[in-house]
Amino acid sequence: MPAKIAIIEDNAAFRKIIDIRLKAEGYDTVVAEDGLTGLEMVRNEKPDLLITDLMLPGIDGHKISRMLKFDQRYRHIPIIMLTSRDLEEDADIAKQCGADAFIVKTTKARIVLDVIEKLLHKVTDFRETA
């Protein structure tokens, strides 16, 4: 059975791109466009991995990560924060919130896919940039 990946991204075009790319790689996907819906989606769908934007309407990516990682039922789900912000402090906060990787949005698709692959096989690799 293919791995299921949840995507939370408010930019419709970028959401579509991740979705198409992941499907082309053979993954199952579920998508949400804001934090609250996204969190609900993860709780219902129990995906194998979550890719979330940082700045989102409602609950932001940091909060989503914290809420999932502090919950016994969902803490095993690897989280990739995919964002257009790249301040060191954003990455630091992401790490503190329990995210498993912090990737800048303009990073090559191949690198992102490698990180997904590694995380699905439980290898933590923090911070990959273009």
Added chain:
Amino acid sequence: MRILIAEDDNISRKLLKTSLEKRGYDVVATKNGVEAWNVLASNDAPQLAILDWMMPEMDGVDVIRHLRSAKMKQYTYIILLTAKGHQDDIATGLEAGADDYLRKPFNAKELHARVRVGQRMIEIQNQLEDHIRRLKELDQLKKDFLAMVSHELRTPLAVMKGGVSLCLDGVAGQLNDTQADLLGDTLENIDQLTRLITDLLDMSKIEAGKIVLRRDTMDLAFSVRKALNAFKYSAGEKGITLKIALNASSLPVYADADKIDQVFNNLISNAIRYTPENKEITLGVDILANDYLCYVADTGIGISDNNLKKLFSKFTQFSRVDGPGYKGTGIGLTIARGLVEKHGGKIWAESKEGEGTTFNFTLKRRDRPTVLIVDDEPKMVDVIEKVLSHGNYHFLKAYSGEEACELAQSEMPAMIVLDMVMPGLDGYGVIDKLKNDVRTQDIPVLILSSAQIEPDKISGENDAGAIPIMTKPVKPKKLIDSVESLIKN
């Protein structure tokens, strides 16, 4: 304008008051030094004060000394009123911080002339402060703008890059050769724009002092080899040969590997851009007594002395070669300088027109974090060093506040153990100096003092990164743990 006068003699005070009021000044009259000090320390103190020297309890010079040692928001121009006529006494008053003096008995003409001089000085002072404030606002605005813009630009870029990549990878159906070629060019230009924005963002981070180093023991030789591999292809396209000159197979250094890679990348891409076809570029590291000297030497047409000086300033671009080529933002070198200096190194270029240009930078030859120990008591410095010697550190020692600031700026230690009570520049002064320098503001400090600490006097104490305080004598284990956690953080 409001003027404060302090004069214990009733007749003299009245005379001063009426004379000034006749000229339209608003006068606040006080009878002694204590009253005068209370007015000066208040929130809307007059900007000009005429103080009598000889007053009971707190005399005029006492008030001045008090005022000048307190950090007041505004500058008060002070005219000292004195019956003493000796040159030496006047010198004492001026040394204490008076701006001007007036001898008693004074005549009204001289009084008004001196007050007008003061008024002029205050006006200039106010104008200057106004300008500085406005410049600071503009600078902040520019930094915020740059950070915001960089972020807002990256989002649409990510969408473009993602979409074009999907097409190129055939995910959206097979492409014919022309389509693939056109999309390939598009992607290349998106990447170029992305680099440009990343450069701008890095620049704004460096200027705002927001670059945080993640230092660890790394291998400089590995960085050089990595850089060579990264640029082999683009250099090869231009027929340029990249060479390596290393004296050792491994060169351990305590630095941020990502940032050092970035410095090499910026220097090499710059060299490739300005080196004509079929020439060579050499990357190397020389081992000096205290430093590693890293260099990128090209065999291009060189830079004139005049341009060499401007090289590391922002947005400087010289047309060193004609014809097409990658046009950079011209800030790659500025970024390189910021990163090298943050490591406590220096960066410079040497060039001979017609023969080529060499970019050099130095890094401290240390493979361990550096701890700067500051105490005016040499024995105490030795004790601290001994306690910490079990950790894997390199030590620097300073025996005064002045020496500490100098070493902190030139060596960029990983942390500082600081005594507070020292003659000359004390611990509070050292912290104030470090926190006000973009380069040193992030160096963690551990206060180790036998005296009571006054938190209000510590700059930046209200910020998130409050400074940890330990009192002597300290338990060795506690000190070791604190130093370690401050360096790791």
